[in-house]
Amino acid sequence: NAGVMQNPRHLVRRRGQEARLRCSPMKGHSHVYWYRQLPEEGLKFMVYLQKENIIDESGMPKERFSAEFPKEGPSILRIQQVVRGDSAAYFCASSPTPRWDISTEAFFGQGTRLTVV
Amino acid sequence: GESVGLHLPTLSVQEGDNSIINCAYSNSASDYFIWYKQESGKGPQFIIDIRSNMDKRQGQRVTVLLNKTVKHLSLQIAATQPGDSAVYFCAENYQGAQKLVFGQGTRLTINP
Numbered sequence: 001n002a003g004v005m006q007n008p009r010h011l012v013r014r015r016g017q018e019a020r021l022r023c024s025p026m027k028g029h030s031h032v033y034w035y036r037q038l039p040e041e042g043l044k045f046m047v048y049l050q051k052e053n054i055i056d057e058s059g060m061p062k063e064r065f066s067a068e069f070p071k072e073g074p075s076i077l078r079i080q081q082v083v084r085g086d087s088a089a090y091f092c093a094s095s096p097t098p099r100w101d102i103s104t105e106a107f108f109g110q111g112t113r114l115t116v117v
Numbered sequence: 118g119e120s121v122g123l124h125l126p127t128l129s130v131q132e133g134d135n136s137i138i139n140c141a142y143s144n145s146a147s148d149y150f151i152w153y154k155q156e157s158g159k160g161p162q163f164i165i166d167i168r169s170n171m172d173k174r175q176g177q178r179v180t181v182l183l184n185k186t187v188k189h190l191s192l193q194i195a196a197t198q199p200g201d202s203a204v205y206f207c208a209e210n211y212q213g214a215q216k217l218v219f220g221q222g223t224r225l226t227i228n229p
Contacts, residue, residue, distance in 0.1 A: 004160075033215065040125045042206050042219030043161065056215045091160050099213030101149040101168070108153075108160035 004029075004094050004109035005074075012115045013082045021077040021112045025094030032075045034067060037089040037111070046090075049075060050098070082116045089113045125204075127224045136197050138223045140190040140207035147209035151217065152181055152192045156203045164192070164205075194225075202227045 005024040013019050025032050030051050035043040045059040049069035060067065064082075069075040079086055090113075095106035130136050142150065148169040153161035167174045167181045167190075174181050180193040190207050204224050208217040 033217075035217075035219075040222075042208075042221050043217075044219070045216040048215035059216070098215070100151070100210045100215075100217055101166075101213040106163075108162070110158075110160045 004107050006109035006112050010113050014117055016081050019079040019082050019114055021090050022074040023092035024074040029094035029096050031095040031098050032069050033093045034077050035091045084116050087114055087116045125222050129226045129228055130197055131228050133196055136194040138192045138205050140220045142188050142209045147211050149210040150190055151208045153206045154203045197227050199227050
């Protein structure tokens with residue numbers, strides 16, 4: 001059973017371009033979480049999705065950021081018109097349950113490191 | 118060795134010594150806590166968890182202590198090894214909610 005797969009691992013974008021980050025959850029996991037990590041900081045919650053539904057996007061910036069988790073395929077975090085401040089590591093985690101405290105089977109991927117130049 | 122602090126403190130210990138990493142959490146209502154290990158260039162890796170109805174939990178070479186009175190967590194690593202070098206984060210959760218709230222982390226360096 002492969003772990004949470006994120007791609008690309010590294011992504012370089014010029015200011016104003018779009019960044020698309022992909023997350024394939026573990027087999028059997030229907031709950032996906034996206035987190036952002038700035039250098040030397042902890043992870044900050046962005047969004048929680050179930051298949052075809054956004055459940056909690058309270059950590060997402062109001063503009064330029066969107067996320068989806070379609071019925072088929074990976075979850076996508078999209079950042080439009082990137083700015084230098086978007087440079088960070090973006091991690092997704094997947095879980096078989098909606099609660100962190102029920103299952104210790106929630107795993108994080110290796111992250112996508114976005115650099116905006 | 119022991120570390121406290123708010124700005125990604127660094128803890129250096131000799132191989133074989135015990136390490137204590139501290140974390141102050143923010144929400145007095147949080148009832149579930151996790152310690153993660155993050156190696157350079159990788160994602161967070163689950164180490165151990167504890168619920169608020171406990172004050173101590175032991176794993177393999179690791180022990181987590183919870184003091185709810187002062188909202189404090191600690192992670193003790195026994196007989197540290199070079200492979201323990203990483204950044205360690207505590208994370209808190211309330212009633213299984215979708216968000217894990219991460220602390221800022223402590224960088225642990227093991228000296229040979």
